Every structure is written in C-alpha cells, then in structure tokens.
Amino acid sequence: LWHGLTASTRKTYSTGQRQFIQFAQLHNLYNGDGSIIPASQPAILSWVASLGGWVQPKTIKSYLTAVRSLHTDAGLPFEAIDSPLVQRLICGIKRYHGEKERRPVQPVTLSVLTALLAQLRPSVTPGHTVIYAACCLAYSGLLRSGEFTTGKGGKFNPSLNLSRDCVTFQPNFANPTHARITLPASKTDPFCRGVTVTVAAAPGRPTCPVAALKAMFTELPREHDAPLFEQPDGKPLSYSYFVRSIRDALALASLNPNAFAGHSFRRGAASEAAATGYSDYKIQLLRRWRSDTYKLYVENDTNRILQLSFLLHLAHTQITPFEPPALRGFTALA
Template sequence: MSSTGHSYHSAKHELGHLCSHHVDLGLSLAGFECGCLERALCGYKCIHGAWHTSAKLPITLPLLRRLAAAVDTFSDLSACNHAVFKAAFTLSFACFLCLGEVVWDWHTNPAVVLRIGSVELAADHAIITLPVSKTDPFRLGIKVVAPLVGSPECPIAHLCHLLSGRPSSAPLFGLGPSGADPLPRSSFIAVLRRAIAFTGHSFRRGAATWVAHLGASPETIQCLGCWNSDCFQCYVDHSASERCDLSIAALFSVRDSPLVPDSASWQDMGAT
C-alpha cells in the first residue's frame, strides 16, 4: 500500500473490507485479531501520517459560479470535457445530488449509469430520472427537476451541449473524444479539488445551506432534496455569525429568572 501511495485512512478502510470478506467466506480471522495488524497500521500512520482531507464545505451559488469559471481555464481539458464537468457540477447543485448519483466507479453496475435517455427536456426545465439514489432504497428510479435559469450556472444550458447528436444509450457525462467513458469519481473529485479545493459531498450540503440562507422553509428544503425524513437538517451549515446570534437569542435573552425554573421537568435541588 505504501508503494501505491495509499493514505493511512485508505489502508485502514481497505483492510476493513478484507476482514469483512474473511467473515463472509468463513475464513480465519486470526491475522486480524492477534494485534500485529493493528501495530502495523500504527507504524504506517507514524511513517506516512494521516493525509489532510478536503473539508466538506458547502458550495453556494457564488462558489458554483466561480467553479464553472475555473473549469474554463483548465487548458488540459478538451472543450467536450469542459462541458461535461460544468454540466455535472451545475446539475449536482440544482438537484441536490449526491456524488454517487452522478459519477461512475469501478464497482458501479452499468445499468445505473446516467444516460442521455435519462434526460427529458421541457420548455423551462429538464426532468432527470436517476436510476439509483440514496433516497430510493428500492431502486425504483427517482425523478428530479433542473430549472432553466439562463445564467453561467444554468444546468440546462450545459446539458444541451451534451445531448446534441448523441444516442440515448450513451453516458450522460461521457469523457473522451467519443464521449463513451462515464465520468469517474476520481476525475470528478480531482477537478473539483483543483478548482476550489472542495469535496464531492459539497453540492448536496451546499444546496441545502444556500436555500436555508435565503429563507426557505424546512418543507421546501426537504422537498427539493427528496429527503424522506428531517435528516436534511444535518446538511445545513450555519456561519459563525449565525451561530453567535442563535446563541445570544437562545441562551442569554432572559437574564432574570428563578434559580430553578418552575417546571415539573426540573427538580428543586434545594428541597432534597
């Protein structure tokens, strides 16, 4: 793993997978339980360290605009690949998409790769059918809507470049001269980090944070992100100033009050 440049966390993660396979196959776990492997991992960490990972920061609309502009400056990307990355980034933001709903990975089932035929254009929006989604555990397919907003961060404008003259079976985000290679996770993250040093998780988190910042109701955020529960609240980040205001309002707005609140849920410690 050292020769291939694996980080400590990556090595630990892959060894965990290996242990899981041993359990599934009924093989001996003696090598994992004797303590030697744990000490080896500690030594690996001491030698190579734990790499700094990019922060899971929210991509807001102004940052999305900067991201799209940065992609245009990458001279090592072809014009077609420019369009692919900008379409993938803007669609991820507009539809609150997770990374796994956009990219291809080595273990991805080809049947769940987004295709040209997954997109249905209308006058002022596009409907994208996601064959796989975190919010669709039974793999029935889920439809998301991308609006036509007429600006550099408009997902429809970038999608139209990808749809023109391509068969419905072709990957929607296809790289290479022929556009036949699905966009891999590694390329998506590499370009994102190169442009603004963010991670793939930033789009869904960023979209939720941005609409909350603009005053959207919890019901609106839940609807736009296709959340089935209130777990979306974990995706909404608040700035230090917002947390300061919340703290003042919640903790310090009333200064004169009984030592112990007059409520059945509180016990008068002086009476015991």
C-alpha cells in the same frame, strides 16, 4: 439471501469481514471444531482491542456490523456484538485514544460554483462541456456524487447509472423551462423504482443546469442509452475524474481545492437554500430526504419545486453550512 444486500454494501462489509478472518487465523482463534464463525466473545474482544489506536471507534462498530452480516449469511447467531464487554471496550478505546477531528468538505455555494465555472472552457477544452453540465446539475438537483458518476470500477449500467434517456426537456428541447432527470437508482431508492429530480431553468445565469445540459446534448450527441456524462476518452464520468477536474478549476480560481469533493455541491445547494430562508420541509423536499414520514402523504407541486429550484441561482449574502433539522438546538447530555 445474497441479494438481500446491495453489491456496494457487500463490498463495504468485505473489509471488516476480511480483517476479522485474517486476525483470527493469525492468532489461532478457532472454535473447537476448527471453524472461525460463530465468533466467540474472546475472539471479538481480542480483535477489537487490536484495532484500538489505529482504527476509529466508529469504524470498529461498522466492522462489527460487517461481521454480524457474515453470521447472518451463514444462519449463525452472533451474540458477542451485543455483549456489554464489547461495547465497554469500544467506549474505552474512544476515551483512551480519542477520535480524529472530523473535517467535512466545504460546500460549493453559488459564489464558489460561479468561480469554478468561470475557469472552465466548454466547447474549447475537451471534457469541459461535460464537467460544466455535471457541476450545474449536481448543484441544482442536489445530487449525491454517486448519482451522476461511476465508482472505481468505472462500469456503466443503464439500470443503475444516468443515461441520456434519463433527461427530458420540458416543454420541449428548443425552449425548455425545466428539465426532468430520472435517477434509475439512488441511496434512498434501493429497489430501483426510479426517482425524478426536477430542475428549473435560470435564463441568462451561468449556473443554469438546463442551458448547460442542452449545450452538452447539442455539442456531444449520443445514443439514448449512452452515459449521460462521459470523459474525453469516451468512458463514463468517474468520481475520481470529476473530483480531479473540479479541483483543477478551483485551484485556478484561487480556492483551496482539497477542501471540496463531490458531495460539496449537494451541501452547498442546501446551504444556499437555508440562507434564502427555506423551511426545513422545503430543504427536505429539494434534497429528497425520507427522514419524515409525513412527506409520503403530501402531494408535491411541480410548480413549487421549480420555484425553489430557480431561487438557488440567486445570490444571497449570508451563507452558513446547512445542518439537518435534527441537529438544530441539540444540547449534549453531560
């Protein structure tokens, strides 16, 4: 039962669960038998009302999902979450307090990536060879930041994190035309079956992921089970170190460093793909989306993926932030 949720999901849920339990204890919101769960509707209403004004409505809903998970683990019903009163209270909080303006990170497009890489000094400054390769791969493979960095704990697990063994140069290391990266685990692969990402070489271009990876493997040889990317101190590349490094380079390139984060590479490559004229299906193919079931019945041609991957390194004039297909042409109801 415990393993029915991933460790990261349980860690996320723990915040909302802890908030509710502490609130119930503080305000003596116990059941007749002295227990806190199953949570009564009055207790949930009081807690949700207390969150209004300092917690976003979207976060309140996620907290309620976390509390429901607590009930599921205990085999207890949790009818309060579906109560019309609770839903109306959340709606009232949203109307009265409003929602903060969402500021998505800016995309690292080809021009931004080129400017960023120009500030790095591989083979000269410690750590820059790794950051250079990580940036090129993150962009070309449309990787999520969690797929090539470690979290706050910084612990490396070869069954979950990228290792040197996960990269193969095709047809050979000496003259590769592309590289295959096997992700041990990812957001869309919760059972860790492994997902292969294929990136094409872009000879002569500074953003070529294959050349950057080859240079890193040559300059910094490691054991096959070592982390793919390492910091100068030998620790696995953490998300915080990666973001700090790219922001330092972006600042040197006279760009606003705070406008970018780890997810900027995935978003930027998708924006480049949209500017190139890729169809929604092609972008979904590159991003490894599972939003359309028809993709499960289509054989993906490796040559086609390589061609799409290579085109990401060609400059295009008009770049607009990519929007998922489901949002295009959407008209809000009054």
